[in-house]
Amino acid sequence: MTQPRTCYVDISRYDPERGDQYPTMQRVQVPYDDSTSVLDVLQYVKEQVDSSLSYRWSCRMAICGSCGVMVNGIPKLGCKDFVRDYVAHKGVGRDHAANDAPALTIEPLAHFTGERDLVVNMDEFLTHLEAVKPYIIDPASRPNNPSAATHSQTPAQLARYQQFANCINCGLCYAACPQFGLNPEFVGPAAIALAHRYNLDSRDHGKHERMQVLNTHDGVWSCTFVGFCSDVCPKGVDPAAAVNQGKVESAKSMLIQLFKGSSIGDSRS
Amino acid sequence: MSYKPELTGRWWLKHGHFKRYMLREATVIPLVFLLCSLLAGVFSLQDVERFSQWQAYMAHPLVIIGHTVALGAALYHAATFFVLFPRVMPIRIANYTLPARLMVAGQWAAVLAVALLCLWLVTGGRV
Amino acid sequence: MKQRIKGLHLEPLWWGLFSAGGVCFAVLVPSVVLVFGLLWPLGVVDVSFTTLQSWYQSLWGLVFTAVVISLPAFHAAHRIRHGLHDMKIGYGGSTTAFVCYGSAMVVTALGVIAWWSA
Ligand code: SF4
Numbered sequence: 001m002t003q004p005r006t007c008y009v010d011i012s013r014y015d016p017e018r019g020d021q022y023p024t025m026q027r028v029q030v031p032y033d034d035s036t037s038v039l040d041v042l043q044y045v046k047e048q049v050d051s052s053l054s055y056r057w058s059c060r061m062a063i064c065g066s067c068g069v070m071v072n073g074i075p076k077l078g079c080k081d082f083v084r085d086y087v088a089h090k091g092v093g094r095d096h097a098a099n100d101a102p103a104l105t106i107e108p109l110a111h112f113t114g115e116r117d118l119v120v121n122m123d124e125f126l127t128h129l130e131a132v133k134p135y136i137i138d139p140a141s142r143p144n145n146p147s148a149a150t151h152s153q154t155p156a157q158l159a160r161y162q163q164f165a166n167c168i169n170c171g172l173c174y175a176a177c178p179q180f181g182l183n184p185e186f187v188g189p190a191a192i193a194l195a196h197r198y199n200l201d202s203r204d205h206g207k208h209e210r211m212q213v214l215n216t217h218d219g220v221w222s223c224t225f226v227g228f229c230s231d232v233c234p235k236g237v238d239p240a241a242a243v244n245q246g247k248v249e250s251a252k253s254m255l256i257q258l259f260k261g262s263s264i265g266d267s268r269s
Numbered sequence: 270m271s272y273k274p275e276l277t278g279r280w281w282l283k284h285g286h287f288k289r290y291m292l293r294e295a296t297v298i299p300l301v302f303l304l305c306s307l308l309a310g311v312f313s314l315q316d317v318e319r320f321s322q323w324q325a326y327m328a329h330p331l332v333i334i335g336h337t338v339a340l341g342a343a344l345y346h347a348a349t350f351f352v353l354f355p356r357v358m359p360i361r362i363a364n365y366t367l368p369a370r371l372m373v374a375g376q377w378a379a380v381l382a383v384a385l386l387c388l389w390l391v392t393g394g395r396v
Numbered sequence: 397m398k399q400r401i402k403g404l405h406l407e408p409l410w411w412g413l414f415s416a417g418g419v420c421f422a423v424l425v426p427s428v429v430l431v432f433g434l435l436w437p438l439g440v441v442d443v444s445f446t447t448l449q450s451w452y453q454s455l456w457g458l459v460f461t462a463v464v465i466s467l468p469a470f471h472a473a474h475r476i477r478h479g480l481h482d483m484k485i486g487y488g489g490s491t492t493a494f495v496c497y498g499s500a501m502v503v504t505a506l507g508v509i510a511w512w513s514a
């Protein structure tokens with residue numbers, strides 16, 4: 001067996017219980033091969049180098065959305081991002097430990113409050129998500145009134161929102177969005193994409209309630225279509241498209257409210 | 270206990286995507302210059318005297334450079350703006366979504382058509 | 397009435413003008429700047445004063461003012477307003493918006509005055 005290749009990695013460390021005021025970088029040498037993910041690197045460091053390292057993960061297959069980190073300044077899922085892609089351009093097979101410039105810098109997701117090492121406070125995203133009621137709202141469907149017809153859907157009706165339903169709530173788009181970074185009150189890409197997803201759902205009757213949130217300055221109107229959220233999304237959701245389709249919907253809803261006194265999709269109208 | 274780095278006004282220097290975004294936003298700076306020139310132009314249309322003054326202004330090398338930048342800015346803006354259209358307003362006919370590429374190509378065709386129309390108008394068809 | 401205007405604001409209007417202006421900036425402005433800013437000053441094409449004047453004095457002159465001057469001005473105003481916010485310059489909020497969209501309105505007014513007095 002040949003010696004495994006190695007490279008240097010910088011990892012952002014921060015432990016308020018140890019009295020840290022701000023994060024510092026820890027440089028470690030790690031082995032890698034073609035299948036080593038960023039998450040594997042973190043796992044190696046925790047097991048072999050420093051067991052105090054904190055980071056989140058669960059599924060290791062880009063489904064749970066908990067392993068988001070910044071790799072060289074770009075939001076990535078640790079389990080879906082590979083060391084080979086960072087060292088490749090320096091020549092495959094070379095021993096990168098020879099020069100100790102780090103191939104990767106791993107930091108917590110930007111624009112969130114860091115709690116410890118790579119762990120951030122995801123509540124800052126989840127409260128926005130909660131605010132847009134990302135679930136089917138249907139006053140007619142009660143547990144005691146199971147009407148099968150209510151929940152049947154044609155493939156065409158499904159196709160309208162399917163793309164926006166692929167979100168795994170990883171928060172990468174929030175770490176990519178400068179408008180969220182500048183204004184934490186901005187509802188943000190994923191929450192607006194999910195609001196749009198339910199607004200487009202033929203089974204849903206909650207559009208009016210969601211538009212109350214999307215219509216505000218901190219709703220769709222904070223977006224300037226930077227578009228980086230869609231570039232970093234690991235699931236191809238294209239939240240930027242959802243937000244800007246949301247602007248069209250918001251404009252309609254506000255116009256209708258102005259003329260009719262009640263907004264679009266208002267179940268009380 | 271927690272740590273939150275604050276974004277400075279220079280966040281957009283962090284990487285290429287943000288720099289391209291700022292460049293897109295900055296295309297309006299040469300546009301403002303062009304709008305000033307055009308505004309002067311429409312005011313000069315009142316008599317020949319002022320019109321020839323405007324002509325001399327438009328032929329000043331610095332002004333030509335400024336307008337060349339404005340042309341580049343307009344084309345860069347177009348390139349970034351056209352791809353947004355199919356994402357903001359996807360055109361769906363029955364179950365069929367118009368391919369984004371087709372919508373982008375259609376918009377460039379419009380740019381070309383307007384250019385030809387403009388040339389035809391000013392030259393009075395004598396090309 | 398209270399209920400009717402509750403929560404409404406002008407963002408959809410500014411965004412609509414920005415979008416319309418963006419289309420004009422992308423589709424019309426390249427040709428205009430190509431002809432009047434480059435080809436004409438460089439002597440490639442010739443523009444006759446009388447033809448241009450009579451064309452401008454027709455209703456087309458007003459259309460030109462709207463789609464080549466006014467709407468792109470609102471487009472520029474919107475981007476400058478958000479650009480200043482992005483760079484954390486100025487007082488933000490309504491002051492910047494007032495100055496930016498106000499300037500675009502002044503440009504529009506000047507354009508209409510020019511056409512009216514031509
Ligand atoms: S929209 Fe994409 S990037 Fe944003 S939370 Fe959902 S899956 Fe993650």
Ligand code: FES
Binds near residue numbers: 067079
């Ligand atoms: S560990 Fe579940 S998405 Fe990466």
